[in-house]
Amino acid sequence: MESTTIMKVVNKDIKQSGCQASLAAVGDALYAIGGKWKLPIIVALSHSDKRFNELQRYVEGISAKVLSNELKDLEMNGFINRNIDTGFPVAVRYELTSYSHTLQNVLHALSDWGEMHREKIMKNK
Amino acid sequence: MESTTIMKVVNKDIKQSGCQASLAAVGDALYAIGGKWKLPIIVALSHSDKRFNELQRYVEGISAKVLSNELKDLEMNGFINRNIDTGFPVAVRYELTSYSHTLQNVLHALSDWGEMHREKIMKNK
Numbered sequence: 177m178e179s180t181t182i183m184k185v186v187n188k189d190i191k192q193s194g195c196q197a198s199l200a201a202v203g204d205a206l207y208a209i210g211g212k213w214k215l216p217i218i219v220a221l222s223h224s225d226k227r228f229n230e231l232q233r234y235v236e237g238i239s240a241k242v243l244s245n246e247l248k249d250l251e252m253n254g255f256i257n258r259n260i261d262t263g264f265p266v267a268v269r270y271e272l273t274s275y276s277h278t279l280q281n282v283l284h285a286l287s288d289w290g291e292m293h294r295e296k297i298m299k300n301k
Numbered sequence: 302m303e304s305t306t307i308m309k310v311v312n313k314d315i316k317q318s319g320c321q322a323s324l325a326a327v328g329d330a331l332y333a334i335g336g337k338w339k340l341p342i343i344v345a346l347s348h349s350d351k352r353f354n355e356l357q358r359y360v361e362g363i364s365a366k367v368l369s370n371e372l373k374d375l376e377m378n379g380f381i382n383r384n385i386d387t388g389f390p391v392a393v394r395y396e397l398t399s400y401s402h403t404l405q406n407v408l409h410a411l412s413d414w415g416e417m418h419r420e421k422i423m424k425n426k
Contacts, residue, residue, distance in 0.1 A: 201416040201419065202344065202408055202411045202412045202415055204415035204416070204418055204419045205411040205412065205415030205418060206340065206411065207415075208415070215335075275421075278414065278417065278418075279414060282407075282410045282411055285410035285411075286326070286327045286330040286407055287326040287327045287330065289326075289330050289406065290326035290327055290330030290332075290333075291326040291329070292403065293330060293403075294329045296379075296400075
């Protein structure tokens, strides 16, 4: 929904301006990693791989159903691996793929900006 | 909600690892520009300033009430200016502040990643 919205916006802008093609790529990015839960899940897994219940505790507020769907989605899009540790009891672990690490620049940019933004807020107070 | 979630995740990770302080900044960034509508609105205004109705057409699916609230929020946080053109009829225009342009790196990173991601998807097809 968010991604659809931004892509429409982006597409209109491209038609209007003819010079903002790169914004379409922003739409593509948000299509893949936008939404309410995907980045929180990726951040939660960035420290260490986790089991389903563990992940649900980390990403507070997410229901089991939604988490399950988001994990399927992230797996389908190559962001995470679902590993089954055969043993007793059988445990399923989720881990980031190497492809997830291509998001490093995005996370760095968000991180740098967030830090700068926090400092600005603090100064204004 | 999204930002609250990610900040909780981030805070836990920092406590656990002691080495991921920069992720807290990602949480701060998403607190300010996360959610469903903020980036679409910023993208819509990045081409040119717009009036309320115009903006509502660009950001498809947003209700007048939500757009109004998001604009107030963005104005309060220094991302947009609300200009009143006194004339007949009185027109209100929204424009990005120079502070919004500090988001350039974030948008570039998202754009680069989105382009790479699209190419990957295309190859897989």
